Amino acid sequence: MQPEEPSLSREQIQSEVSERLKKYENLNFFEQFAMFMGLAQAFEISLKQLLSRKYGVDFESLERTTLGQVTRQLKDRGLRPDFIALLESVVGYRNHIAHSLLANQIMLQSLGAGDARFERRELKKGIFELEQLWFLYEWTEEHDAWG
Numbered sequence: 001m002q003p004e005e006p007s008l009s010r011e012q013i014q015s016e017v018s019e020r021l022k023k024y025e026n027l028n029f030f031e032q033f034a035m036f037m038g039l040a041q042a043f044e045i046s047l048k049q050l051l052s053r054k055y056g057v058d059f060e061s062l063e064r065t066t067l068g069q070v071t072r073q074l075k076d077r078g079l080r081p082d083f084i085a086l087l088e089s090v091v092g093y094r095n096h097i098a099h100s101l102l103a104n105q106i107m108l109q110s111l112g113a114g115d116a117r118f119e120r121r122e123l124k125k126g127i128f129e130l131e132q133l134w135f136l137y138e139w140t141e142e143h144d145a146w147g
Helices: 010-024 029-055 067-076 081-110 117-142
Strands: none
Touching: 010 029, 010 117, 029 067, 029 081, 029 117, 067 081, 081 117
């Protein structure tokens, strides 16, 4: 009899992500932005460590490698396609948030346009996806389920 493959239900993922999102509840827009960017950087380092550990890439050579480049390297080496698909989405949010979101928010406020609801929505989506992916990464590491 083969041991059962570890698995997660949709409900388990939703519950864990909901719990992780609580830390953002009392933060303003700029604090949420900072939290997202810090978490994205920490996640990028973890992915570089995965690339080094699982595929033998010299960690020092990855120092200036971006999150998008790390994603491409993991994809090219055959890391789980489901994980890569989520990661590519997070890279898109991260790039928009890092390069456009804050500038757009400040510009709209300086023009007296008030709050940029679209930008807030994009930040919230990015936060959700990053927290979900971070949870899935940790779970996959814990269960050695990279496949």
